[in-house]
Amino acid sequence: MCNFGELGAWLCAEGTWTGRYGLWNLLAEHLLLTVVSLLVAALIAIPLGMFIGHTGRGTFFVIGLGSLSRAIPTMGLLFALVLLLGVQFRELSVVLALALIALPPLIAGAYSGVTTITPGIRDSATAQGMTTRQLVRHVELPLASPSLIGGFRIAFIQVVSTVVLAPLVGLGGLGFGIIQGLALRNFAQVTVSAVVIIVITITGEQLIGLGQRLAEARLVAPKRLEKP
Amino acid sequence: MEWFIANASFIAGLTVTHLSISVGPIIVGAVLAILLARVIPRRLVNPTRTVLGAIYAIPSLALFVALPALIGTSYIGPTNVVIALTLYVITSMYFSARDAFGQVPLATLTTSRALGMNSRQLFVHVELPLAVPGLIAGLRVASASTISIATIGAVVGVRDLGYLFLDGFQRKIPEEIISGIVAVCVIALALDAGLWLVGRLMTPWRNAKVNRV
Numbered sequence: 270m271c272n273f274g275e276l277g278a279w280l281c282a283e284g285t286w287t288g289r290y291g292l293w294n295l296l297a298e299h300l301l302l303t304v305v306s307l308l309v310a311a312l313i314a315i316p317l318g319m320f321i322g323h324t325g326r327g328t329f330f331v332i333g334l335g336s337l338s339r340a341i342p343t344m345g346l347l348f349a350l351v352l353l354l355g356v357q358f359r360e361l362s363v364v365l366a367l368a369l370i371a372l373p374p375l376i377a378g379a380y381s382g383v384t385t386i387t388p389g390i391r392d393s394a395t396a397q398g399m400t401t402r403q404l405v406r407h408v409e410l411p412l413a414s415p416s417l418i419g420g421f422r423i424a425f426i427q428v429v430s431t432v433v434l435a436p437l438v439g440l441g442g443l444g445f446g447i448i449q450g451l452a453l454r455n456f457a458q459v460t461v462s463a464v465v466i467i468v469i470t471i472t473g474e475q476l477i478g479l480g481q482r483l484a485e486a487r488l489v490a491p492k493r494l495e496k497p
Numbered sequence: 498m499e500w501f502i503a504n505a506s507f508i509a510g511l512t513v514t515h516l517s518i519s520v521g522p523i524i525v526g527a528v529l530a531i532l533l534a535r536v537i538p539r540r541l542v543n544p545t546r547t548v549l550g551a552i553y554a555i556p557s558l559a560l561f562v563a564l565p566a567l568i569g570t571s572y573i574g575p576t577n578v579v580i581a582l583t584l585y586v587i588t589s590m591y592f593s594a595r596d597a598f599g600q601v602p603l604a605t606l607t608t609s610r611a612l613g614m615n616s617r618q619l620f621v622h623v624e625l626p627l628a629v630p631g632l633i634a635g636l637r638v639a640s641a642s643t644i645s646i647a648t649i650g651a652v653v654g655v656r657d658l659g660y661l662f663l664d665g666f667q668r669k670i671p672e673e674i675i676s677g678i679v680a681v682c683v684i685a686l687a688l689d690a691g692l693w694l695v696g697r698l699m700t701p702w703r704n705a706k707v708n709r710v
Contacts, residue, residue: 337682340644340689342645344649345662346678349678425554431556434558438666444558451572451652460565470554473554
């Protein structure tokens, strides 16, 4: 492995894998930032999106948010929040910025999941005597799940592409190798970091896509009826 | 606001660079996406979806700096950014282009055939005009995100509006970052409005319902 010139030399060098800025540590930080901010965003976005979809109140909000969010540069949002909240709270600011970035697609996914349910299904659930709580829990949530996961996929893509910029505000994550490598003109480090980021992102995206297909398949063709 | 006014000419310069690296990819990417949507046969639709979905997911900074190892360009500078933005436009517009052509009614196609149109005439005079609303909708999404993603090019040395974020952060001037965000949003929304107008002008029959009896 140590015979591939510059690239091999860097891969085998001390401090490439272990230590504060070793690849393992950066990978863990990268995944932690992504997962925590997605979870924070989901806790707000899924109830909100489902509420708007369920009641029909605030539809204009979802549509407006959707088109505005595409135009807002995520790098600017990240930098502005870190600077305005203070550099000493940068972990919090970065998670907040990433969660804000994840909100619009998650809300849109939850909203469209609920609104595209055939009205007859909801009516018959109500006619059977379901309370609003039961309707949301046992009818709307399962039927909205593919669209919800679709929203997660977009949110994941947006968040991961911004996590890569976290080293610019003093945090770690896999983008560190790109930023440091560019500054030091260590292009082996840049390339390896970029490849690791690409592999991690595509794996995550494909896994979420698989989850979405499974959720769809479960709704379309239930293989066996569950016992009551 | 004061900062913005004092630095208006500087921001104008950055805006010109910003537009010069993003408008090309939007146009070229859209044309390539339409071509791909037309030439890819039905049985290859699913593999194409997987590949394009994966490219779309790649973080832009990682793609900017991965391209040099693949195609031998320089690490710093606009070339990688332009190529990466074009790829993103293709990946985001391919799906809407496919849907747009898929929604052209079959009866219209068979009628045009029966009138003696050849494949080229059918495409230019029937399919393309009827697909315009869907194509414009896809292009609006692609152009807004392209304008926004182009800011990350500043990290690899392109002096576009993203430079305001890097510089404003280093010099601790929040107004500079906010000016950058507002400038990017204004350009994206202006382009969006422009595309909407183009879409309306290209489909006059959609606004002519009033005159019908």
